[in-house]
Amino acid sequence: MKIRKAVIPVAGLGTRFLPATKTVPKELLPIIDIPSIQYVVQEAVDAGIQEIIFVTGRGKDGIEDHFDEAPELEQILADRGQSATVDMLRRIAEMTEVVSVRQKKPLGLGHAVLCARDLVGDEPFAVMLADDLIDAEIPGIRQLVEIFTETEESVVALMKVPREEVHQYGVIKGKLFHREEAAKFSLPTD
Ligand code: UTP
Numbered sequence: 001m002k003i004r005k006a007v008i009p010v011a012g013l014g015t016r017f018l019p020a021t022k023t024v025p026k027e028l029l030p031i032i033d034i035p036s037i038q039y040v041v042q043e044a045v046d047a048g049i050q051e052i053i054f055v056t057g058r059g060k061d062g063i064e065d066h067f068d069e070a071p072e073l074e075q076i077l078a079d080r081g082q083s084a085t086v087d088m089l090r091r092i093a094e095m096t097e098v099v100s101v102r103q104k105k106p107l108g109l110g111h112a113v114l115c116a117r118d119l120v121g122d123e124p125f126a127v128m129l130a131d132d133l134i135d136a137e138i139p140g141i142r143q144l145v146e147i148f149t150e151t152e153e154s155v156v157a158l159m160k161v162p163r164e165e166v167h168q169y170g171v172i173k174g175k176l177f178h179r180e181e182a183a184k185f186s187l188p189t190d
Helices: 036-046 061-066 071-079 083-093 109-115 140-151 163-168 179-184
Strands: 005-009 051-056 097-102 125-127
Parallel strands (some): 005 051
Protein backbone atom coordinates (compact mmCIF):
# COMPACT_ATOMS: atom_id res chain seq x y z
CA MET A 1 0.00 0.00 0.00
CA LYS A 2 1.39 3.35 -1.01
CA ILE A 3 0.87 6.65 0.79
CA ARG A 4 -0.34 8.96 -1.98
CA LYS A 5 -2.07 11.68 0.01
CA ALA A 6 -1.08 14.00 2.83
CA VAL A 7 -3.58 15.93 4.93
CA ILE A 8 -2.18 19.22 6.20
CA PRO A 9 -4.53 20.96 8.65
CA VAL A 10 -4.06 24.73 8.53
CA ALA A 11 -7.32 25.94 10.05
CA GLY A 12 -6.09 26.72 13.58
CA LEU A 13 -6.17 30.20 15.08
CA GLY A 14 -2.45 30.37 15.83
CA THR A 15 -3.04 32.22 19.08
CA ARG A 16 0.46 31.56 20.43
CA PHE A 17 1.97 33.62 17.59
CA LEU A 18 -0.27 36.68 18.02
CA PRO A 19 -0.06 39.45 16.94
CA ALA A 20 1.89 38.06 13.92
CA THR A 21 -0.99 35.71 13.13
CA LYS A 22 -3.82 38.23 13.46
CA THR A 23 -3.98 38.48 9.66
CA VAL A 24 -1.14 36.24 8.41
CA PRO A 25 -1.73 32.48 8.71
CA LYS A 26 0.84 30.86 11.01
CA GLU A 27 1.69 28.40 8.23
CA LEU A 28 2.79 31.25 5.96
CA LEU A 29 5.25 32.72 8.45
CA PRO A 30 8.59 32.49 6.68
CA ILE A 31 11.92 31.06 7.66
CA ILE A 32 14.08 33.69 5.93
CA ASP A 33 12.12 33.93 2.64
CA ILE A 34 10.29 30.60 2.42
CA PRO A 35 6.95 30.11 4.19
CA SER A 36 7.01 27.14 6.57
CA ILE A 37 4.18 25.44 4.66
CA GLN A 38 6.39 25.25 1.56
CA TYR A 39 9.04 23.27 3.46
CA VAL A 40 6.38 20.83 4.60
CA VAL A 41 4.83 20.39 1.15
CA GLN A 42 8.31 19.92 -0.36
CA GLU A 43 9.05 17.25 2.26
CA ALA A 44 5.83 15.44 1.33
CA VAL A 45 6.59 15.61 -2.40
CA ASP A 46 10.13 14.31 -1.79
CA ALA A 47 8.65 11.35 0.10
CA GLY A 48 6.56 10.39 -2.95
CA ILE A 49 3.26 11.95 -1.87
CA GLN A 50 1.24 13.03 -4.91
CA GLU A 51 -1.70 14.95 -3.47
CA ILE A 52 -1.87 17.54 -0.70
CA ILE A 53 -5.17 18.06 1.09
CA PHE A 54 -5.31 21.33 3.00
CA VAL A 55 -7.90 21.64 5.74
CA THR A 56 -8.40 25.39 5.70
CA GLY A 57 -10.46 27.95 7.55
CA ARG A 58 -11.36 31.64 7.50
CA GLY A 59 -8.50 33.92 6.50
CA LYS A 60 -6.34 31.05 5.25
CA ASP A 61 -6.86 31.46 1.48
CA GLY A 62 -3.29 32.71 1.10
CA ILE A 63 -2.03 29.17 1.73
CA GLU A 64 -3.80 27.78 -1.35
CA ASP A 65 -2.82 30.88 -3.33
CA HIS A 66 0.83 30.24 -2.49
CA PHE A 67 0.69 26.96 -4.44
CA ASP A 68 -1.38 28.40 -7.30
CA GLU A 69 -0.30 30.11 -10.49
CA ALA A 70 0.04 33.91 -10.34
CA PRO A 71 -0.21 35.00 -14.02
CA GLU A 72 -0.38 38.78 -13.38
CA LEU A 73 2.65 38.75 -11.08
CA GLU A 74 4.54 36.45 -13.46
CA GLN A 75 3.76 38.79 -16.38
CA ILE A 76 5.07 41.84 -14.51
CA LEU A 77 8.24 39.97 -13.52
CA ALA A 78 8.69 38.69 -17.09
CA ASP A 79 8.30 42.25 -18.46
CA ARG A 80 11.05 43.33 -16.06
CA GLY A 81 13.30 40.53 -17.27
CA GLN A 82 13.20 38.67 -13.94
CA SER A 83 12.88 35.24 -15.53
CA ALA A 84 14.63 33.36 -12.70
CA THR A 85 12.00 34.62 -10.26
CA VAL A 86 9.22 33.63 -12.67
CA ASP A 87 10.73 30.12 -12.89
CA MET A 88 10.91 29.89 -9.10
CA LEU A 89 7.21 30.86 -8.77
CA ARG A 90 6.24 28.34 -11.47
CA ARG A 91 8.12 25.56 -9.69
CA ILE A 92 6.11 26.24 -6.52
CA ALA A 93 2.81 26.23 -8.46
CA GLU A 94 3.75 22.96 -10.18
CA MET A 95 5.09 21.22 -7.08
CA THR A 96 2.06 19.03 -6.51
CA GLU A 97 -1.69 18.54 -6.81
CA VAL A 98 -3.46 20.61 -4.14
CA VAL A 99 -7.06 20.24 -3.00
CA SER A 100 -8.75 21.69 0.06
CA VAL A 101 -11.67 21.34 2.39
CA ARG A 102 -12.99 23.83 4.94
CA GLN A 103 -13.11 23.30 8.68
CA LYS A 104 -15.87 25.77 9.53
CA LYS A 105 -14.97 26.07 13.22
CA PRO A 106 -11.54 25.45 14.73
CA LEU A 107 -12.67 22.45 16.77
CA GLY A 108 -9.19 21.01 17.12
CA LEU A 109 -6.64 18.99 15.20
CA GLY A 110 -8.56 15.70 15.36
CA HIS A 111 -11.67 17.33 13.94
CA ALA A 112 -9.59 19.02 11.23
CA VAL A 113 -8.24 15.64 10.06
CA LEU A 114 -11.79 14.22 10.10
CA CYS A 115 -12.89 17.02 7.74
CA ALA A 116 -10.63 15.47 5.08
CA ARG A 117 -12.33 12.06 5.34
CA ASP A 118 -14.16 12.22 1.98
CA LEU A 119 -11.15 13.59 0.12
CA VAL A 120 -8.90 10.87 1.52
CA GLY A 121 -11.30 8.00 0.88
CA ASP A 122 -10.41 4.48 1.88
CA GLU A 123 -6.63 4.50 1.70
CA PRO A 124 -3.68 5.12 4.02
CA PHE A 125 -2.60 8.74 4.25
CA ALA A 126 -0.13 11.01 5.99
CA VAL A 127 -0.93 13.91 8.34
CA MET A 128 1.62 16.68 8.47
CA LEU A 129 1.68 19.86 10.55
CA ALA A 130 3.11 23.00 9.06
CA ASP A 131 4.09 24.67 12.31
CA ASP A 132 6.69 22.17 13.46
CA LEU A 133 9.58 21.68 11.07
CA ILE A 134 11.82 18.68 11.66
CA ASP A 135 15.45 19.06 10.69
CA ALA A 136 16.57 15.47 10.06
CA GLU A 137 19.05 13.72 7.81
CA ILE A 138 16.25 11.42 6.63
CA PRO A 139 13.17 13.71 6.46
CA GLY A 140 10.53 12.91 9.09
CA ILE A 141 7.71 11.98 6.72
CA ARG A 142 10.01 9.73 4.69
CA GLN A 143 10.90 7.84 7.88
CA LEU A 144 7.21 7.41 8.73
CA VAL A 145 6.28 6.32 5.20
CA GLU A 146 9.10 3.74 5.28
CA ILE A 147 7.89 2.34 8.60
CA PHE A 148 4.29 2.19 7.34
CA THR A 149 5.35 0.45 4.13
CA GLU A 150 7.17 -2.17 6.18
CA THR A 151 4.59 -2.67 8.96
CA GLU A 152 1.28 -1.44 7.44
CA GLU A 153 0.48 -0.04 10.89
CA SER A 154 -0.31 3.52 11.93
CA VAL A 155 2.82 5.33 12.98
CA VAL A 156 3.31 8.71 14.63
CA ALA A 157 6.39 10.89 15.19
CA LEU A 158 6.75 12.22 18.71
CA MET A 159 8.86 14.79 20.46
CA LYS A 160 10.16 14.51 24.01
CA VAL A 161 9.32 17.53 26.17
CA PRO A 162 10.39 18.35 29.73
CA ARG A 163 7.89 17.06 32.31
CA GLU A 164 7.00 20.62 33.42
CA GLU A 165 5.88 21.46 29.87
CA VAL A 166 3.78 18.35 29.34
CA HIS A 167 0.51 20.19 30.13
CA GLN A 168 0.98 22.31 26.97
CA TYR A 169 0.89 19.30 24.63
CA GLY A 170 -1.09 16.30 23.58
CA VAL A 171 0.73 13.38 25.19
CA ILE A 172 0.82 9.64 24.67
CA LYS A 173 1.75 6.81 26.93
CA GLY A 174 3.72 4.39 24.83
CA LYS A 175 6.67 2.08 24.86
CA LEU A 176 10.02 2.94 23.39
CA PHE A 177 11.35 1.04 20.40
CA HIS A 178 13.68 -1.81 21.25
CA ARG A 179 17.21 -1.06 20.13
CA GLU A 180 17.16 -3.54 17.23
CA GLU A 181 13.74 -2.32 15.95
CA ALA A 182 14.95 1.27 16.14
CA ALA A 183 18.13 0.43 14.25
CA LYS A 184 16.07 -1.10 11.43
CA PHE A 185 14.45 2.30 10.82
CA SER A 186 17.37 4.52 11.92
CA LEU A 187 15.35 5.71 14.95
CA PRO A 188 16.73 6.85 18.29
CA THR A 189 15.98 4.73 21.35
CA ASP A 190 16.23 7.38 24.05
P1 UTP B 1 -1.96 23.92 16.88
O1 UTP B 1 -2.75 23.68 18.09
O2 UTP B 1 -0.48 23.98 17.01
O3 UTP B 1 -2.38 25.26 16.13
O4 UTP B 1 -2.39 22.88 15.76
P2 UTP B 1 -3.31 26.46 16.51
O5 UTP B 1 -4.56 26.03 17.21
O6 UTP B 1 -3.46 27.20 15.23
O7 UTP B 1 -2.32 27.29 17.45
P3 UTP B 1 -2.51 27.92 18.89
O8 UTP B 1 -2.53 26.77 19.85
O9 UTP B 1 -3.78 28.73 18.89
O10 UTP B 1 -1.30 28.79 19.03
C1 UTP B 1 -1.49 22.24 14.85
C2 UTP B 1 -1.97 22.41 13.43
O11 UTP B 1 -3.32 22.03 13.31
C3 UTP B 1 -4.09 23.06 12.71
C4 UTP B 1 -3.30 24.34 12.89
O12 UTP B 1 -3.55 25.25 11.82
C5 UTP B 1 -1.86 23.87 12.94
O13 UTP B 1 -1.24 23.88 11.68
N1 UTP B 1 -5.42 23.12 13.35
C6 UTP B 1 -5.54 23.27 14.68
C7 UTP B 1 -6.56 23.06 12.55
O14 UTP B 1 -6.46 22.91 11.31
N2 UTP B 1 -7.78 23.14 13.14
C8 UTP B 1 -7.93 23.29 14.48
O15 UTP B 1 -9.10 23.37 14.95
C9 UTP B 1 -6.78 23.36 15.27
